[in-house]
Amino acid sequence: MPDKRKWKRRARRVFGVFILLLLAGIIYILVVSKTSPPEIADRSSLNWQRTENAPGFYSLKNSWFRKSQSGLYELYVEGKPYERGVVNGKLTKELLQKQEEYFNDQIEKMIPSKFYLHFLKYFVGWFNRDLAKYVIPEYKAEIYGVSASASDKYDYIGSNYQRILNYHAAHDIGHALQNLALVGCTSFGTWGGKSADSNMIIGRNFDFYVGEHFSENKIVAFENPSEGHKFMSVTWGGFIGVVSGMNDKGLTVTINAAKSSIPTGSATPVSLVAREILQYAENIPEAIAIAHKRKMFVSESFLVGSAEDGKAVIIEKTPDSMAVYDPNKNYIICANHFQSNGLEDLKSNQVQIRESASEYRYQRLQELLDSTKRNTVQRTVAILRDRDGMHNEDIGLGNEKAINQFIAHHSIVFEPKKRLVWVSTAPWQLGKYVCYDLNKVFSLAGLKTNKEISDSSLDVPADPFLQTKQYQDLLRFRKYKEAVVDGLMVDPDSLVASNPEFYQAYELAGNELFKRKEYRRAAVYYRQALTKVIATKGEENSIRNRIKKAEEETN
Numbered sequence: 001m002p003d004k005r006k007w008k009r010r011a012r013r014v015f016g017v018f019i020l021l022l023l024a025g026i027i028y029i030l031v032v033s034k035t036s037p038p039e040i041a042d043r044s045s046l047n048w049q050r051t052e053n054a055p056g057f058y059s060l061k062n063s064w065f066r067k068s069q070s071g072l073y074e075l076y077v078e079g080k081p082y083e084r085g086v087v088n089g090k091l092t093k094e095l096l097q098k099q100e101e102y103f104n105d106q107i108e109k110m111i112p113s114k115f116y117l118h119f120l121k122y123f124v125g126w127f128n129r130d131l132a133k134y135v136i137p138e139y140k141a142e143i144y145g146v147s148a149s150a151s152d153k154y155d156y157i158g159s160n161y162q163r164i165l166n167y168h169a170a171h172d173i174g175h176a177l178q179n180l181a182l183v184g185c186t187s188f189g190t191w192g193g194k195s196a197d198s199n200m201i202i203g204r205n206f207d208f209y210v211g212e213h214f215s216e217n218k219i220v221a222f223e224n225p226s227e228g229h230k231f232m233s234v235t236w237g238g239f240i241g242v243v244s245g246m247n248d249k250g251l252t253v254t255i256n257a258a259k260s261s262i263p264t265g266s267a268t269p270v271s272l273v274a275r276e277i278l279q280y281a282e283n284i285p286e287a288i289a290i291a292h293k294r295k296m297f298v299s300e301s302f303l304v305g306s307a308e309d310g311k312a313v314i315i316e317k318t319p320d321s322m323a324v325y326d327p328n329k330n331y332i333i334c335a336n337h338f339q340s341n342g343l344e345d346l347k348s349n350q351v352q353i354r355e356s357a358s359e360y361r362y363q364r365l366q367e368l369l370d371s372t373k374r375n376t377v378q379r380t381v382a383i384l385r386d387r388d389g390m391h392n393e394d395i396g397l398g399n400e401k402a403i404n405q406f407i408a409h410h411s412i413v414f415e416p417k418k419r420l421v422w423v424s425t426a427p428w429q430l431g432k433y434v435c436y437d438l439n440k441v442f443s444l445a446g447l448k449t450n451k452e453i454s455d456s457s458l459d460v461p462a463d464p465f466l467q468t469k470q471y472q473d474l475l476r477f478r479k480y481k482e483a484v485v486d487g488l489m490v491d492p493d494s495l496v497a498s499n500p501e502f503y504q505a506y507e508l509a510g511n512e513l514f515k516r517k518e519y520r521r522a523a524v525y526y527r528q529a530l531t532k533v534i535a536t537k538g539e540e541n542s543i544r545n546r547i548k549k550a551e552e553e554t555n
Contacts, residue, residue, distance in 0.1 A: 034130050037147075037161040038140045042136035045086040046148060046166060057450035058091050064447040065091035070434045073217060074453060076441070078224035085145020085240070095237035097151040102213040103167070104154060105208055128166050130502065134268040134295060135165070136276070138227075142240050143168065147161045150231035150238065164415045168241050169269040171208065171210050171257075172298045184336060184400050185256045186361055187303045187385070189312040190375040192330035202305045202312060202414045204254040205429060206234070206243055209407040218410055218422055220434075222441050228279035230442050234410045235421055241271025242278050248438055250307025251415035258299035258316070259352035267297040267319065274302060281370040283308040283404045291315045292322055299348075303334045307416040316343050322551060335362040355537035357400040364390055364403060377413055377422060381460045384411045384429050389533055396502020397474045400535035413460075422460060430471075473498045477505060484508050492525065503532035507543055523550040 050060040053509030057066040063077045089096060132140060134534060147160035157163055161194060179223045195201050209215075217236060224230045246252040255273045273294045278413035281287040287304045297319050305312035314325040316338045323342030336358035338349045353359045368383050369375070386403045389395035411429035413422040419438040425431030435458035444453070465471055477498035484489050492509035499505040503522050510525035526547045534540045 002242075028344055031166075035128075035159075035162045035165060036320075037144045037159075038137060040082050040141060040144065043082070045083045045145070048086070048090065050090050053448065054450040059447065060087050060312070062446040063087045063091060066369075066447070068434070068454065069222075069452060070432065070454070072423060072425060072434060073219045075219050075221045076224070076444070076447065078226075080226045080279070082145045083123055084225065085142035086148055087145075088240070089146040089238075092219065092237050092339030093149040095219065097237070098152075098217065099214070099237035099239075100151060100163070100167075100173075101152060101171075102211060104157075105211065105213075127170060128266045130164060131165060131169060131266040131269075133267065135168075135272060137273055139240065139275070140165070146238055146240065148217075157256055167238065168271060169266060171271060172296075174271055184357060184361070184405060185254075186365060186384075186403050187254045187256060187334045188332060188365055188369065189303070189305055190331045190369070190380075191311055192311060194312070194330040194372075194375055195362050196376045199377055199415055199417045200250055200305055200310065200312065201380050202254070202303070202416070203384050203412070204303070205384050205403065205405075205408045205411045206254075207405050207407050208243070208409045215409040215428075216426070218423075220436065222438075223279075223443065225279060229282065230438075232421060232436065232438060232441070233275075233277045233278070234412060235516055236409075239271070240275065242275040243271055244410065244412045245274070245276050245278045246414050246416060246419070246421055246438065247282070248419065248442060249279065250419060251282055251287065252303075252305040252312075252414045253278050253287070253415055254303045254412075256301040256303065256336055258301055258318075258336055258338055259356070260298040260346045261348065265297065267295040269295060270298065270300045273300075273317075277302065277304065282306075284311075284313055288315060288324060291317055295319070299338075300335055301336075301338065303332065305416050306415065314339065316340050316344075318343065326418070333365050333369070335365070337362070337363040357535040360390070360401040361403060364388075364401070367391075368403075368466070377415065379487040380413050380545055381411075381422070381433055382431075384424075385463050385465070387465075390527055393533070394501045395533040396499055396505065397470070397477070398499070398502060398504065399533065400532060404480075420455075420458070422458075425462075427466075430463040432462045435459055440493035461535060477502070481508060484512055492521075496525070501536045501541070503529040503530060503539075503543075506532065507539075507546075510543075510546060510550075514546065519552070519553040523547050525555075526550065 045272050050058045053059050065075045067073050077088050103163060144161050147164040149162055150160040154163060172524055182206045185205060189200060189202040191200035219235050221235050222232045228453050229249055231245055231247035233242045242253060244254045255270055255274050273291060277287045277290050281290055284304055284306045301316040302315040303312060304315060312332045316323050316325055316335050321364040323340035325340040337352045338344050338348055343349060368386060372379055389401055395401060406428050408428045411424035414551055422433035422435050434525060435455045437455050441453055479496060480490050480495040490512055492512050495509050496505045506525045506529035510522040513522035526543050529543050
């Protein structure tokens with residue numbers, strides 16, 4: 001009996017120590033994950049109020065915000081960092097709060113468990129515990145200013161400042177932890193003899209998908225900072241980073257994700273490196289110098305075009321190294337793998353080339369450029385809208401191997417020398433491309449009347465594909481797909497008929513039948529999926545495993 005009591009006392013002590021360690025761990029995470037905002041000497045801008053000059057058209061001092069007839073929102077802000085952020089937040093308050101709501105709704109849809117959501121909250125907080133150390137003071141002040149207009153609804157996740165700061169690393173964390181769902185962006189440029197008037201033309205699709213609502217409220221932002229160059233970018237509420245943009249010197253930056261290993265800690269978010277390049281560089285050497293001095297925690301390609309240099313290069317950067325790819329041709333192509341001598345042979349990059357959709361998309365873009373004698377803005381748009389596979393093969397609508405995957409947050413075209421930019425309108429890159437002249441926009445002394453600021457005479461018309469039965473079928477397929485993901489019943493044959501050349505239609509139909517325990521029929525659909533062009537090796541292996549499981553269930 002004494003031994004038994006002794007054992008119980010010892011067990012209680014061990015359990016007590018375990019609980020204390022657990023509590024200490026939780027307290028540690030809570031403490032280190034808290035991010036203090038920067039010290040701001042003058043916060044008088046918090047008292048400034050926006051004026052609604054017309055329905056949906058707001059101004060605050062010289063800054064303004066409006067919704068264009070095209071459906072794009074347009075924003076102009078100027079001034080010092082904190083003031084810019086405050087004004088940005090006040091002008092776009094509704095979109096800022098709506099965007100955070102969409103973002104969190106999508107996360108809850110992906111992770112329905114409350115327990116795992118709380119775990120994710122602490123994980124992201126711990127992971128980003130040093131994030132502020134890697135963000136320059138100017139951008140911390142601007143983000144802090146924006147955060148003043150964020151909703152209090154998500155205080156349980158963190159303070160307004162901490163949340164908005166962390167959202168700037170969402171792109172990085174997302175593609176580092178979900179390499180199976182890597183953002184599949186495509187970009188390219190032509191100049192000299194490859195362009196119709198020898199001027200450089202750069203086009204890109206930003207294929208970043210965070211739910212259907214995320215891309216609804218795109219903002220074409222024009223920023224006139226107190227230091228550095230004026231610039232434009234396509235963005236969303238609460239986000240001051242850059243994923244696609246051009247400055248008043250004719251320097252452009254677009255980012256393309258590359259394969260990354262799981263990072264051990266945070267560093268400078270990719271979008272803030274791109275933002276710094278756009279704001280403070282006016283040529284390629286200056287862009288390279290800025291990229292070189294910033295540490296990142298994921299691998300990324302920065303396609304940088306320069307009116308001054310008359311060409312474009314790709315700055316390829318990993319957490320440990322950097323290289324510059326210059327094709328020494330009159331065109332450049334960028335997908336989601338590295339091409340430079342320094343990084344091309346990385347094991348992770350070779351895996352990316354072999355197993356992802358990146359190399360296929362690269363080759364398709366090469367094929368389209370080879371068939372283009374002299375590129376134009378209109379031809380660039382046509383390429384960005386291309387939905388076919390190699391040799392014009394029908395590979396299904398939405399295939400990641402296509403240049404147009406029907407998930408683009410935005411598509412954009414630049415003519416750096418002329419300071420012209422074309423931004424796509426919904427849906428995806430199928431709507432018209434609206435043209436903005438940076439020289440004209442930045443020459444406006446504020447905007448006191450609600451008027452269009454784009455140059456409609458240079459707009460590129462909407463894609464005629466929108467008027468086809470195939471487009472309506474695509475919309476049906478997407479509804480079927482969403483229903484399957486949500487666990488609703490769908491008719492497998494109708495699902496496949498809506499997108500008959502897309503492997504994923506057969507895979508989803510098989511999943512539906514597998515769920516109903518109709519294993520023989522499920523296996524038939526899975527085998528049909530294998531006869532189509534599958535985007536990645538991982539997806540092919542997944543389908544083969546599903547066939548194996550279906551066969552095991554029937555035996």
